[in-house]
Each structure stands twice: as C-alpha cells, then as structure tokens.
Amino acid sequence: MFRLQSSKVLAVDMTGDAVKAKNGSMVAYDGEMAFKKLSGGGEGLRGMVTRRLTGEQMTLMEVKGHGTCFFADRASEINLVGLRGETLYVESSNLLVTDGGLRTGTTFTGMRGASQGNGLFTTTIEGHGQAAIMSDGPALLLRVSAQYPLTVDPGAYVAHQGNLRQSFQSGVTFRTLMGEGGGEAFQIRFEGDGVVYVQPSERNTIAGDV
Amino acid sequence: MGFREINSKMIEATVAPGQRLFSQRGAMLAYKGEVGFTPNLRGGQGGVMSMIGRRVANEDTPLMTVEGNGTVLFGHGGHHIQVINLTGDTLYVEADRLLAFEGTLEQGTVFLGSQGGVMGMVRGQVSGQGLFTTSLKGHGAVAVMAHGGVIELPIIPQRPVRVDPQAYVAHHGDVRNRLSTALGWRDMVGRGSGEAFQLELSGSGAVYVQASEEKL
Amino acid sequence: MSTYGTPGAGPVAHDPMTLPADDNVDHYTFCVELKGTQWFMQKGKMIAYYGSIEFNGIGHGRLDRLVRTSFHSPLHASDWVVAEGSGKMLLADRAFDVNSYDLEDGNLTIRSGNLLAFQPSLSLKQSIVPGFLTLIGTGKFVAASNGPVVFMEPPIRVDPQALVGWADCPSPCHHYDHGYMTGVMGGLRAMTGLGGASGEEHQFEFVGAGTVLLQSSEALMAEQATGTPPQEPGVPGGGIPGGQGQGAGAPRLPGQLGDLQRRFGL
Known part of the structure; x- marks a missing residue:
C-alpha cells in the first residue's frame, strides 16, 4: 500500500511483499526489512544488453519485509500513478518506487534523449499496481487529445501514459539586438491520446533553451 | 515568546530586553527595531569543553547572540523550517541544522551511535555524517532546518525506527540509539547507498526525518 | 474519450479548457x-x-x-x-x-x-x-x-540576499553593523579574509512609505546580467562590467571584503 506521508515522503506499508525502489532512497523504516540490489533494464538477455547500453543508470533495489518503509530522494515531489494494465513511460532518473509485481524495462527514445544528454533511455513500467514517480516541484498532468496536441520543453518532461506519438520540433528563433547567434531551441510535440507529466522546473538541457 | 511561522520557510522571532536568542550565522533575513547580532564562537553556554566537543565533531557552526528590542525574520537557503517547542525535555539535533533557538535552553554536545559498539567499524564510513550532535534542554522553542521538510515518526517501545543517517534531522524523548547494518547491506556497500548503515532508535519519543539524503 | 487521468484517479489532468487564463x-x-x-x-x-x-x-x-x-x-x-x-x-x-x-x-x-x-x-x-x-x-x-513572497513595510533592514524587490518606496541604502564588524568575527575576517560576508553585518535599509518584498531564502537565484549602463559621470557602475557601484577609492571598512562582498550581492 502506497501512501504519501508528505508530498515528498512516500510511505509503503508492507506485509511480506516486496517493492522495487531507487537505490539509496530509503530514509527510515520500522519493522523488519531486507534490502537487495537489483539491476536495471529488465530481465533476461534484452535487459542485459540495455544495462550495458545505459551504463546501469537505473539502479534499483528490492525492499521486502513487514512494517512501514519511508522513501524520499533529494526533496523531490512524489506523484502516485495507479496502473491497470497500461504502460507508464518515465524518465529513468524520475522513478522512485514500484510495486514488486510491475514489470520494468528500458526503451530507447533517441529523439528526446538527443536533446537531453542525460536521458537516452526511458523506463517503461507495465502491469497492475502502483508506481511512485518523482518531479522537481509537483508535476502537472496535461491531457493530450486529437484536438489538443501538446508541446513540452524536454527539460520539464517527466513521464507519459497513453497512445502518444512524439516528434521533435524547433520552435524558437533567437536573433538579438546585439546580433548574437540565430540559435534554435527544441521542443517535444505530443500527439494522440494520453497524458503527459510535466514538472515546474527544467533540467539542464542542451537545446531546450526557452 | 516562541517563534511564529510565517510560511514553511520563514519564521518570525520577537526579541525583547532580557530575552536573547541564538541563531546560525547568516540566518537573519530582515529585522525591524533595534536588534544587535553578536557572533559567538563559543556558541551560547557550554564553555571550553563543549567547544572542544564541537571541534572534534567538526560542528563549529558559528552561532550568533541576538539581543535588543524588535522582530527578526529567520530563514536559510530556502530550506523548510520545523519549529519544535520543548517543555522540559531534551532535543538532539545536528548543529548545522539549527536555525535559531531561545536563550532559555541549555546547550550541550553528545555523541550519537556510541551505545552500539559498531562505532569503530563505521567511524570511517560515516565520517562527515555528523554523529556528534547538539543537545538542547529545557523550556523554549527551537527552529530546525531540513531539506524538503520533515516528517515526525513516533518511537514506541518494542517498535524501533531505523533511519538513514543522512536523512536524520533530530530526535527527542527517552531514546536509545545505535548504528546498525541493514540486512543485505553487503550488496550496497560501495554504491553510496544510505542503506548500508542505519541509525536505530528505540525507546519512546519521536524522530524527525527529512525528505532527502542530502546534508545541509 | 481519453481514459487516462480520469477524474477521481489521482491528480486532475488539465487541458486547454480547464487551465486558468493568466x-x-x-x-x-x-x-x-x-x-x-x-x-x-x-x-x-x-x-x-x-x-x-x-x-x-x-x-x-x-x-x-x-x-x-x-x-x-x-x-x-x-x-x-x-x-x-x-x-x-x-x-x-x-x-x-x-x-x-x-x-x-x-x-x-x-x-x-x-x-x-x-x-x-x-x-x-x-x-x-x-x-x-x-x-x-x-x-x-x-x-x-524561493519560498512565498513576504510583504513588509518600512522601516526595515533586510539581508540583501533575501530581498526580492520593492514598490513605491525610495531606493534602499546600505546599513553596516559596526558592532558586528569590529567584533570578534570582523576582526578575524579582516586578518584572515576567511568567513565571507553575511547579512548580519550589512543590510539594505528601507525607510519611507512603500512595500518591501522578501523571500525566505539566502540562496540567490542565478544572477541575470542586467547589462552595464554607459560610462558617464554620475552613473553608478557606469562602464564597469559587473555593476561595481561602489567607488574604488572608498576607504574599506574593517570586515568588508571588497570583491567577495560585492559578489554576494551587496
């Protein structure tokens, strides 16, 4: 059972079951807990290959036991997402905890990654259960539909769900009075049907300078 | 007197003649009236011994004596502030997390984790974790900073709480503490994971834990 | 109809119809x-x-x-x-x-x-x-x-780093706490140059009628260059990059740290 002890601390009540959590994110617990390191990238050969590729950016641990365990990471806001068979795509560094029963994997998202430097890979979470994702400041859920496509700064993107197509677009022309560069900034355009989680903050991006 | 919480990151203190405060250097945001700030390397009471204690503990965060007649706003680095009112009991808190406290409180230095016997083993590992801790005793208000706010976890007999030393902020009550290693900690060592060592608190009281493993 | 972010299942999903205007x-x-x-x-x-x-x-x-x-x-x-x-x-x-x-x-x-x-x-x-x-x-x-803005009325003395801005009142002036600067810390600092500057020894002082805006932080947001005014007599900081408003010839007070102090936003 996932519940928010505060907007920045996740409490998980456990009765012998297990959760997967970002390594080092446990801040306190009562009862008896055991910690085991897991490797990211999913199971099997494909997982092994992605682990190699990602340089094990996503290091997870398994926490199992009886009692309440508290998780937090660098004062990030925590958002709970309930999954009923669908897939959640989340920027790997923003995953905090998932139910032990959810499958995690890694997908390659070259387009967005290319602009970010830090996120060539996105973690996918599938199955039935709860996941806790992090954002710098509380994330906003923005709905995408046929009528309302959405454009997002790559640095503010946290996660998305649904049947969405992503494309890169350059939206800005910089020309200043000083005659400085004609640089362009890149944005991600989402079309289709789903929701996008956006944080009120921007990671450093190479090209998302608007 | 006490501290008035203006928002989650700012408090207001009233200073009147004969009622002094101590605050961390640099924590004053603004003041009205005639208020003086005197740096106090000795850090309130405690004398030479507590100064040596702090030197050993690397907790020589300079304190200031705040005196005069007026109101002072305190805050620091955008950190969340938790005000804890003491009514005769003792609060243990790391010195660099102390934003301000009333002069009525008696200050000392204690060593956390000393009751365990694992200290020799972990001293190297947890260095910089500030296991030397300031104690404040008596009646008065204390303002403590934490990264991302704190949660208060009750400690009840037979139900110890284990805390990541890096997320530990403060505790009070009749509480024994020791450093322990978590089950499976061998997997974690060398990964920079806070799970390798835990501060185990048992007895009855409460512990304040922040939403981050970051030291201030 | 989208099935994602349906009402009742966690936080509200916004779309252009539900987002506020300005x-x-x-x-x-x-x-x-x-x-x-x-x-x-x-x-x-x-x-x-x-x-x-x-x-x-x-x-x-x-x-x-x-x-x-x-x-x-x-x-x-x-x-x-x-x-x-x-x-x-x-x-x-x-x-x-x-x-x-x-x-x-x-x-x-x-x-x-x-x-x-x-x-x-x-x-x-x-x-x-x-x-x-x-x-x-x-x-x-x-x-x-950084944190909610707190509105205060003059007279007030403010740590420069906690100052967000001010409305309708005259520009602030500098206030130095001589007791602090000539005390132990000030003396140590003058000798060793260690310790840096803090708000306890130097504040912006506001008097008159108006409103002063404070933030609860001393961690400054990244300084944005505001450019340099042209070099001409009577313009503070004119022509000197970095906005060094204080005259170079001004006698340095004990405890003042020159460039460091200026970098701290003083």
Missing part, C-alpha cells in the same frame, strides 16, 4: 493565455504549451517597435524572448514559488533573476541599483521566489 495553476506554475497577444519572457521558463505559439528572440526585426516601447534594458536582451500567438502557455522556474503582480500605473523594482515574464503594456528598465530591474506602467508580470 493565473496560477498551482504555487509553482503560471498559465499565460495568448489570444493573438504578446508577452515578454525570460528564456528557459516555458515548460509546455497548447496551441500555436511562436517564440522570437528580441531583435527579431518584426519586433523592433514593441521592443522600443517596452524593453529598455537592451544589454541583457539576449536572455529574453517574445511569445506570441494563441494558446495557453505554462511558465515555471526551478520549482520556486511563482506569483503574478498587477501594476496599475505603478512601479516595482525586482531582482533581475526573479522576473519570469511581463506584459508589453509594462515597460522594463534597469534600476540604478545594480542587479535590479524596474517595471513601470499598467499590466501584469510574473516573478519567482
């Missing part, structure tokens, strides 16, 4: 509505938008007229863009608190790093206090602060 979505995000209108905004503060919005650097030929009437701070123009088009645009800044302010034939001076966006009906000018910008006129602007 108002806060929550403490940390502000939504600007564009209906063929324009806003000035600092680069890097747009997190997402619906609709068709174009962003152009200031200096884009077409914008010359607008810039001439509303933007009088040419030397940091490269940090700003003009957003125009129609749609809804979300602004945020490092998860800091974001607030909008309405000026009615008024003036407000704000630390340059805290200003996110403003309507072109306001005009932006450099304050004579280095590092600050003054907005004059009628219109709305959006500013960020």
Whole structure:
C-alpha cells in the first residue's frame, strides 16, 4: 500500500511483499526489512544488453519485509500513478518506487534523449499496481487529445501514459539586438491520446533553451 | 515568546530586553527595531569543553547572540523550517541544522551511535555524517532546518525506527540509539547507498526525518 | 474519450479548457493565455504549451517597435524572448514559488533573476541599483521566489540576499553593523579574509512609505546580467562590467571584503 506521508515522503506499508525502489532512497523504516540490489533494464538477455547500453543508470533495489518503509530522494515531489494494465513511460532518473509485481524495462527514445544528454533511455513500467514517480516541484498532468496536441520543453518532461506519438520540433528563433547567434531551441510535440507529466522546473538541457 | 511561522520557510522571532536568542550565522533575513547580532564562537553556554566537543565533531557552526528590542525574520537557503517547542525535555539535533533557538535552553554536545559498539567499524564510513550532535534542554522553542521538510515518526517501545543517517534531522524523548547494518547491506556497500548503515532508535519519543539524503 | 487521468484517479489532468487564463495553476506554475497577444519572457521558463505559439528572440526585426516601447534594458536582451500567438502557455522556474503582480500605473523594482515574464503594456528598465530591474506602467508580470513572497513595510533592514524587490518606496541604502564588524568575527575576517560576508553585518535599509518584498531564502537565484549602463559621470557602475557601484577609492571598512562582498550581492 502506497501512501504519501508528505508530498515528498512516500510511505509503503508492507506485509511480506516486496517493492522495487531507487537505490539509496530509503530514509527510515520500522519493522523488519531486507534490502537487495537489483539491476536495471529488465530481465533476461534484452535487459542485459540495455544495462550495458545505459551504463546501469537505473539502479534499483528490492525492499521486502513487514512494517512501514519511508522513501524520499533529494526533496523531490512524489506523484502516485495507479496502473491497470497500461504502460507508464518515465524518465529513468524520475522513478522512485514500484510495486514488486510491475514489470520494468528500458526503451530507447533517441529523439528526446538527443536533446537531453542525460536521458537516452526511458523506463517503461507495465502491469497492475502502483508506481511512485518523482518531479522537481509537483508535476502537472496535461491531457493530450486529437484536438489538443501538446508541446513540452524536454527539460520539464517527466513521464507519459497513453497512445502518444512524439516528434521533435524547433520552435524558437533567437536573433538579438546585439546580433548574437540565430540559435534554435527544441521542443517535444505530443500527439494522440494520453497524458503527459510535466514538472515546474527544467533540467539542464542542451537545446531546450526557452 | 516562541517563534511564529510565517510560511514553511520563514519564521518570525520577537526579541525583547532580557530575552536573547541564538541563531546560525547568516540566518537573519530582515529585522525591524533595534536588534544587535553578536557572533559567538563559543556558541551560547557550554564553555571550553563543549567547544572542544564541537571541534572534534567538526560542528563549529558559528552561532550568533541576538539581543535588543524588535522582530527578526529567520530563514536559510530556502530550506523548510520545523519549529519544535520543548517543555522540559531534551532535543538532539545536528548543529548545522539549527536555525535559531531561545536563550532559555541549555546547550550541550553528545555523541550519537556510541551505545552500539559498531562505532569503530563505521567511524570511517560515516565520517562527515555528523554523529556528534547538539543537545538542547529545557523550556523554549527551537527552529530546525531540513531539506524538503520533515516528517515526525513516533518511537514506541518494542517498535524501533531505523533511519538513514543522512536523512536524520533530530530526535527527542527517552531514546536509545545505535548504528546498525541493514540486512543485505553487503550488496550496497560501495554504491553510496544510505542503506548500508542505519541509525536505530528505540525507546519512546519521536524522530524527525527529512525528505532527502542530502546534508545541509 | 481519453481514459487516462480520469477524474477521481489521482491528480486532475488539465487541458486547454480547464487551465486558468493568466493565473496560477498551482504555487509553482503560471498559465499565460495568448489570444493573438504578446508577452515578454525570460528564456528557459516555458515548460509546455497548447496551441500555436511562436517564440522570437528580441531583435527579431518584426519586433523592433514593441521592443522600443517596452524593453529598455537592451544589454541583457539576449536572455529574453517574445511569445506570441494563441494558446495557453505554462511558465515555471526551478520549482520556486511563482506569483503574478498587477501594476496599475505603478512601479516595482525586482531582482533581475526573479522576473519570469511581463506584459508589453509594462515597460522594463534597469534600476540604478545594480542587479535590479524596474517595471513601470499598467499590466501584469510574473516573478519567482524561493519560498512565498513576504510583504513588509518600512522601516526595515533586510539581508540583501533575501530581498526580492520593492514598490513605491525610495531606493534602499546600505546599513553596516559596526558592532558586528569590529567584533570578534570582523576582526578575524579582516586578518584572515576567511568567513565571507553575511547579512548580519550589512543590510539594505528601507525607510519611507512603500512595500518591501522578501523571500525566505539566502540562496540567490542565478544572477541575470542586467547589462552595464554607459560610462558617464554620475552613473553608478557606469562602464564597469559587473555593476561595481561602489567607488574604488572608498576607504574599506574593517570586515568588508571588497570583491567577495560585492559578489554576494551587496
């Protein structure tokens, strides 16, 4: 059972079951807990290959036991997402905890990654259960539909769900009075049907300078 | 007197003649009236011994004596502030997390984790974790900073709480503490994971834990 | 009909119909509505938008007229863009608190790093206090602060790093606490140069009628260059990059740290 002890601390009540959590994110617990390191990238050969590729950016641990365990990471806001068979795509560094029963994997998202430097890979979470994702400041859920496509700064993107197509677009022309560069900034355009989680903050991006 | 919480990151203190405060250097945001700030390397009471204690503990965060007649706003680095009112009991808190406290409180230095016997083993590992801790005793208000706010976890007999030393902020009550290693900690060592060592608190009281493993 | 983010299942999913117009979505995000209108905004503060919005650097030929009437701070123009088009645009800044302010034939001076966006009906000018910008006129602007902004009335002395800005009152003056500076710390620092400057020995003092805006932080937001005024007699900081307003010939007080102190925003 996932519940928010505060907007920045996740409490998980456990009765012998297990959760997967970002390594080092446990801040306190009562009862008896055991910690085991897991490797990211999913199971099997494909997982092994992605682990190699990602340089094990996503290091997870398994926490199992009886009692309440508290998780937090660098004062990030925590958002709970309930999954009923669908897939959640989340920027790997923003995953905090998932139910032990959810499958995690890694997908390659070259387009967005290319602009970010830090996120060539996105973690996918599938199955039935709860996941806790992090954002710098509380994330906003923005709905995408046929009528309302959405454009997002790559640095503010946290996660998305649904049947969405992503494309890169350059939206800005910089020309200043000083005659400085004609640089362009890149944005991600989402079309289709789903929701996008956006944080009120921007990671450093190479090209998302608007 | 006490501290008035203006928002989650700012408090207001009233200073009147004969009622002094101590605050961390640099924590004053603004003041009205005639208020003086005197740096106090000795850090309130405690004398030479507590100064040596702090030197050993690397907790020589300079304190200031705040005196005069007026109101002072305190805050620091955008950190969340938790005000804890003491009514005769003792609060243990790391010195660099102390934003301000009333002069009525008696200050000392204690060593956390000393009751365990694992200290020799972990001293190297947890260095910089500030296991030397300031104690404040008596009646008065204390303002403590934490990264991302704190949660208060009750400690009840037979139900110890284990805390990541890096997320530990403060505790009070009749509480024994020791450093322990978590089950499976061998997997974690060398990964920079806070799970390798835990501060185990048992007895009855409460512990304040922040939403981050970051030291201030 | 989308099945994602349905009501009752966690937080509300917003779309252009439910997002507010020129108002806060929550403490940390502000939504600007564009209906063929324009806003000035600092680069890097747009997190997402619906609709068709174009962003152009200031200096884009077409914008010359607008810039001439509303933007009088040419030397940091490269940090700003003009957003125009129609749609809804979300602004945020490092998860800091974001607030909008309405000026009615008024003036407000704000630390340059805290200003996110403003309507072109306001005009932006450099304050004579280095590092600050003054907005004059009628219109709305959006500013960020580390923690909620606290409004205080003079007389008050403020740690320079906690100052967000001020409205309708005369520019602040410096206040030095001589007791503090000549005390133990000041003496040590004068000898060793260690310790840095802190708000306890030097404050901005406000007197008169007006409002002073404070943030609960001493960690400054990244300083935005406000440019350098031209070098001419009587202009503080004129021609000297970095806005070194204090005359180089001024006698240094004990405990003053020269460049370091200035870098701390004093």
